[in-house]
Amino acid sequence: MDNKIEDLSFKVKDLQSDSITYGKTSLGLMSFHIAFLIFDLIYGYTFMAFINCLSISFYLVLYKLFKECKTRVKLIRLAKSIVYEIMIYMIFSTMFFGWDCGYQYWLFSMFCSYLFAYVAPDRTDAIRRASTIFFMCICLVAFVSLYIITKYVQLPYTAKQDDAIVVTTCIVNVILVFAAIGTYNNVYIRQMEYKYKMLHNIADFDQLTGLGNRYYMNDVLLEIENSRINKQNFCVAMLDIDYFKSVNDSYGHDKGDEVLKTIGKILNENLPEGVTPGRWGGEEFLIVAQPDISLEEFVNLLEIIRLKIKQVKFSTGEVDKTFSCTISVGVAQYNPNLSIPDIIKKADDNLYKAKKLGRDKLIYS
Numbered sequence: 001m002d003n004k005i006e007d008l009s010f011k012v013k014d015l016q017s018d019s020i021t022y023g024k025t026s027l028g029l030m031s032f033h034i035a036f037l038i039f040d041l042i043y044g045y046t047f048m049a050f051i052n053c054l055s056i057s058f059y060l061v062l063y064k065l066f067k068e069c070k071t072r073v074k075l076i077r078l079a080k081s082i083v084y085e086i087m088i089y090m091i092f093s094t095m096f097f098g099w100d101c102g103y104q105y106w107l108f109s110m111f112c113s114y115l116f117a118y119v120a121p122d123r124t125d126a127i128r129r130a131s132t133i134f135f136m137c138i139c140l141v142a143f144v145s146l147y148i149i150t151k152y153v154q155l156p157y158t159a160k161q162d163d164a165i166v167v168t169t170c171i172v173n174v175i176l177v178f179a180a181i182g183t184y185n186n187v188y189i190r191q192m193e194y195k196y197k198m199l200h201n202i203a204d205f206d207q208l209t210g211l212g213n214r215y216y217m218n219d220v221l222l223e224i225e226n227s228r229i230n231k232q233n234f235c236v237a238m239l240d241i242d243y244f245k246s247v248n249d250s251y252g253h254d255k256g257d258e259v260l261k262t263i264g265k266i267l268n269e270n271l272p273e274g275v276t277p278g279r280w281g282g283e284e285f286l287i288v289a290q291p292d293i294s295l296e297e298f299v300n301l302l303e304i305i306r307l308k309i310k311q312v313k314f315s316t317g318e319v320d321k322t323f324s325c326t327i328s329v330g331v332a333q334y335n336p337n338l339s340i341p342d343i344i345k346k347a348d349d350n351l352y353k354a355k356k357l358g359r360d361k362l363i364y365s
Contacts, residue, residue, distance in 0.1 A: 019067065019075060022078065029055075037049055083113055090107065095146070203215065206264075209260050213278060221340050239328075239329050242359040242360060243325075243359075247259055264277075272293075275289050275293060286344070299364050328359045329350075
């Protein structure tokens with residue numbers, strides 16, 4: 001398991017990535033409208049040529065807005081405007097070219113766009129749920145209404161086209177609708193990944209030190225316990241900051257937090273792959289070494305950590321006044337007769353011995 005906290009900048013990266021994706025989508029849709037415009041001009045469909053000009057202008061502006069988008073809320077609002085434009089264009093096209101050209105199938109893609117939003121975590125409150133159901137009802141009513149109008153109402157402006165053009169247009173529309181549904185699905189998956197990353201950071205990592213929290217470390221231990229590999233060299237260490245309460249009492253909790261952050265950074269930067277540090281609680285840290293790291297190697301690593309922490313000078317906030325901290329460490333190695341909780345207790349007992357012997361020591365067995 002990765003023992004490094006995930007960079008929370010993924011929030012910004014995902015926003016930028018989605019903005020680029022939507023921007024490209026806008027350009028793609030604009031290119032289709034340009035093609036439709038050329039088609040309309042060739043066949044003399046002046047009314048639809050005008051509608052396509054409006055759509056092209058709309059997507060040019062939208063592309064610029066996507067590039068300048070700085071918040072996810074604004075991004076979602078801009079994305080919704082694509083749905084509205086498609087619906088308006090679809091209604092005009094269906095009524096102008098007729099039912100057989102397949103423009104009405106775009107309603108299915110819009111239905112899916114709101115359905116994906118409906119099942120997303122940020123769309124589960126009552127108001128948004130109601131708005132989603134309302135929009136889906138509009139899609140259904142629009143679909144039925146367009147069918148009735150195009151089949152049973154003689155519209156004076158409906159264009160007459162060759163059968164080959166009608167079939168080709170219908171096939172193109174069906175292909176584009178499926179592509180649109182695939183795009184919505186991709187965006188939905190990205191949203192789920194975004195939510196998962198947020199929850200993963202909140203649930204598994206200590207936000208102060210950047211290390212895995214108690215839940216995360218329990219998973220690390222469980223993974224080792226359930227593995228089939230030889231656990232003979234599996235080791236754990238309990239690390240505790242000496243006189244940490246006096247640091248908080250003397251210099252304030254901000255300095256105490258600074259000490260915890262610094263120790264977390266030292267552990268992250270100086271422990272190799274296969275050694276996982278985590279904040280066990282308060283000023284206690286649990287460090288787990290995978291079976292391919294021997295007890296001797298593990299103890300040497302922890303000794304280096306102990307000395308590095310001892311050498312750090314923390315500012316008291318007053319000019320030329322600093323303080324330092326030491327740690328006590330208890331280490332225990334796997335024994336076939338011991339369970340995981342027993343090994344942790346053994347490491348904790350060795351930590352207690354280090355405290356009794358004057359602190360700033362490492363005891364192992």
